[in-house]
Amino acid sequence: xxxxxxxxxxxxxxxxxxxxxxxxxxxxxxxxxxxxxxxxxxxxxxxxxxxxxxxxxxxxxxxxxxxxxxxxxxxxxxxxxxxxxxxxxxxxxxxxxxxxxxxxxxxxxxxxxxxxxxxxxxxxxxxxxxxxxxxxxxxxxxxxxxxxxxxxxxxxxxxxxxxxxxxxxxxxxxxxxxxxxxxxxxxxxxxxxxxxxxxxxxxxxxxxxxxxxxxxxxxxxxxxxxxxxxxxxxx
Amino acid sequence: xxxxxxxxxxxxxxxxxxxxxxxxxxxxxxxxxxxxxxxxxxxxxxxxxxxxxxxxxxxxxxxxxxxxxxxxxxxxxxxxxxxxxxxxxxxxxxxxxxxxxxxxxxxxxxxxxxxxxxxxxxxxxxxxxxxxxxxxxxxxxxxxxxxxxxxxxxxxxxxxxxxxxxxxxxxxxxxxxxxxxxxxxxxxxxxxxxxxxxxxxxxxxxxxxxxxxxxxxxxxxxxxxxxxxxxxxxxxxxxxxxxxxxxxxxxxxxxxxxxxxxxxxxxxxxxxxxxxxxxxxxxxxxxxxxxxxxxxxxxxxxxxxxxxxxxxxxxxxxxxxxxxxxxxxxxxxxxxxxxxxxxxxxxxxxxxxxxxxxxxxxxxxxxxxxxxxxxxxxxxxxxxxxxxxxxxxxxxxxxxxxxxxxxxxxxxxxxxxxxxxxxxxxxxxxxxxxxxxxxxxxxxxxxxxxxxxxxxxxxxxxxxxxxxxxxxxxxxxxxxxxxxxxxxxxxxxxxxxxxxxxxxxxxxxxxxxxxxxxxxxxxxxxxxxxxxxxxxxxxxxxxxxxxxxxxxxxxxxxxxx
Numbered sequence: 001x002x003x004x005x006x007x008x009x010x011x012x013x014x015x016x017x018x019x020x021x022x023x024x025x026x027x028x029x030x031x032x033x034x035x036x037x038x039x040x041x042x043x044x045x046x047x048x049x050x051x052x053x054x055x056x057x058x059x060x061x062x063x064x065x066x067x068x069x070x071x072x073x074x075x076x077x078x079x080x081x082x083x084x085x086x087x088x089x090x091x092x093x094x095x096x097x098x099x100x101x102x103x104x105x106x107x108x109x110x111x112x113x114x115x116x117x118x119x120x121x122x123x124x125x126x127x128x129x130x131x132x133x134x135x136x137x138x139x140x141x142x143x144x145x146x147x148x149x150x151x152x153x154x155x156x157x158x159x160x161x162x163x164x165x166x167x168x169x170x171x172x173x174x175x176x177x178x179x180x181x182x183x184x185x186x187x188x189x190x191x192x193x194x195x196x197x198x199x200x201x202x203x204x205x206x207x208x209x210x211x212x213x214x215x216x217x218x219x220x221x222x223x224x225x226x227x228x229x230x231x232x233x234x235x
Numbered sequence: 236x237x238x239x240x241x242x243x244x245x246x247x248x249x250x251x252x253x254x255x256x257x258x259x260x261x262x263x264x265x266x267x268x269x270x271x272x273x274x275x276x277x278x279x280x281x282x283x284x285x286x287x288x289x290x291x292x293x294x295x296x297x298x299x300x301x302x303x304x305x306x307x308x309x310x311x312x313x314x315x316x317x318x319x320x321x322x323x324x325x326x327x328x329x330x331x332x333x334x335x336x337x338x339x340x341x342x343x344x345x346x347x348x349x350x351x352x353x354x355x356x357x358x359x360x361x362x363x364x365x366x367x368x369x370x371x372x373x374x375x376x377x378x379x380x381x382x383x384x385x386x387x388x389x390x391x392x393x394x395x396x397x398x399x400x401x402x403x404x405x406x407x408x409x410x411x412x413x414x415x416x417x418x419x420x421x422x423x424x425x426x427x428x429x430x431x432x433x434x435x436x437x438x439x440x441x442x443x444x445x446x447x448x449x450x451x452x453x454x455x456x457x458x459x460x461x462x463x464x465x466x467x468x469x470x471x472x473x474x475x476x477x478x479x480x481x482x483x484x485x486x487x488x489x490x491x492x493x494x495x496x497x498x499x500x501x502x503x504x505x506x507x508x509x510x511x512x513x514x515x516x517x518x519x520x521x522x523x524x525x526x527x528x529x530x531x532x533x534x535x536x537x538x539x540x541x542x543x544x545x546x547x548x549x550x551x552x553x554x555x556x557x558x559x560x561x562x563x564x565x566x567x568x569x570x571x572x573x574x575x576x577x578x579x580x581x582x583x584x585x586x587x588x589x590x591x592x593x594x595x596x597x598x599x600x601x602x603x604x605x606x607x608x609x610x611x612x613x614x615x616x617x618x619x620x621x622x623x624x625x626x627x628x629x630x631x632x633x634x635x636x637x638x639x640x641x642x643x644x645x646x647x648x649x650x651x652x653x654x655x656x657x658x659x660x661x662x663x664x665x666x667x668x669x670x671x672x673x674x675x676x677x678x679x680x681x682x683x684x685x686x687x688x689x690x691x692x693x694x695x696x697x698x699x700x701x702x703x704x705x706x707x708x709x710x711x712x713x714x715x716x717x718x719x720x721x722x723x724x725x726x727x728x729x730x731x732x733x734x735x736x737x738x739x740x741x742x743x744x745x746x747x748x749x750x751x752x753x754x755x756x757x758x759x760x761x762x763x764x765x766x767x768x769x770x771x772x773x774x775x776x777x778x779x780x781x782x783x784x785x786x787x788x789x790x791x792x793x794x795x796x
Contacts, residue, residue, distance in 0.1 A: 079628060080761065086631030096625035098562045099615065100569040104540040112546035113558035113630040120542070142535030155629070 021066035046215035052198035202229035255373025326459030332399030345444030354505025378494035389420025418479035425486035449575035452582030459589030563616035610685025613648035617689035634761035646682030679751030688719020
């Protein structure tokens, strides 16, 4: 098994994985080694069941690593701490909405809760960017799955973050919204943010990723984005 | 409309299409061939159901007869008491029986509207609804299930009310009451059935049932405080029973005809809610039951969204906590059934206190149950967060900070609830304003109990199931269900003891207040991280290393406190 690291990222590492084993009691793939910092977009790719979501859940502290060392923001991942929640925007694909709040109220609440300045303008920009204007006063439970996905993505972008952890954010999005997502990830990267995402979309990988981790049953390799996109095309 | 073109090689004869009843018989015969239950097991289930119904009916009838006789004695002895409380207005036992039966009927109507009443299981929806069979005969058993159940249960309820109102026990007197009770109950459910094809009418039926249910305690309060004269059975009972029976028959025909027009989507939705509710009830999971029954009843759009401007005016350091409190408060204020639940929770203890000479233990039980009901109404946000932990992770707060913020709305709601309730206690028993202080001091304990109950873990479905007369339950289901009530009892002992007649003193109020603080701190503490000190040490990575099970966090969802 060969491992390679990509170009060095800027600043201290936000995520450091050193021979990390992941799984639910039994490893689902070989140990993973990579590091990422500000300005990095690392795409985790692989077939269904390869361990992409498992890696992300381990990175947010929902699962314990089965071995090795994993540090997020310089410490063991603890998704329950205020420091982690303030710095890391997490979207693992589940539908999670405050009952009785409309789409706009969700975004406003998130802004206020994270101390965002000028929340009205920030929310208005994102509502327009993600095409939520017509459904702004609707409760998310009444929306289609694609619309709910857009709301959740908007909520990840409406708040301050050092790191984003996204699990297949392109799911249930139409082609136009996928392009927007890729553009947003590029902006995030160029603005000094960092994104760790699991994805099946080769265009997102080509457009936004700085490198990728390709997971299979027998290997966990860090490769350039073009190689990862080709691997997705072959799946 | 043109005839469908048959696929190549397949022809169909419309004459061979069975009736709905025929296809149901076919499915039933096929299912019986593969059934594993033995006849004796079926006999046992039927026997248990019939025996339980007979025992329940006998108990209710005996209680009602006793209540009716004691009401008669009370009326004969009226005016001789010198006690200020007993001279005050009280609620007659006859009214209690009427209100209880009315509440059961309205609750049944609301429940029937949520579950259908006509619904089909997922397999039936997929395989049978698509067949070109007569829809009316296909759905007839589903259409008559709820009305039949209501009719059977309405009969003993009619008898119970008749006896509680002081009616006689001869067959000629009881028969009209039986028929009236059965026909009324069945008719109410048949009305809900008949309107099911029209979505707006169905929503109105559900809302009407809920509103009337919430109004029952308030009505009882009015009857008790005004000392309304009790109803007495009259000779009009017979004609009323006849009219009710005729109405029942007419509504049954109407419901049978209308049943064929219920849209497929509504049939499937009702079936799915029924399945989810049944699973939740069998697992003693009240939260899942409330989710299943409440999910479809909330409005899905608002005219405008709140700008939440008050959060902008709050100190920055407190905004995350206030944002969470805001979410919980808006949920309570925007959910009419929860507000109705709060009102009902306030009325019930007051109602109990207007009964003539209520036993102290009954007052304690009703106050405790109502406190849990009030707290539960305000803890929906916590229940949703337990179901979906990402809600608690959405703001920059640690778990303990989140729990403390989640306590605010339930504690405030319960504190508001204590005002009328303990005001009524002060009216009934000596102690004056000290009762109000005691109530407010107990509010944190009961509010904390609601949040504890909301965050409790699910039962362990991976462990062996425990066989009970109610069916198989997951291991520890009872223990899980008691989380919440345990704090409500243990940390509110002073308040409960005072109501049980142990006396009221300033020291008791102080102790209760301290226990309230304890409750808040206990419930605010998030679960400890699991550790495994026996886990083997990991070998070198990448080279066939032994997997290490050194737990550093939770596995999956939230664990209960």
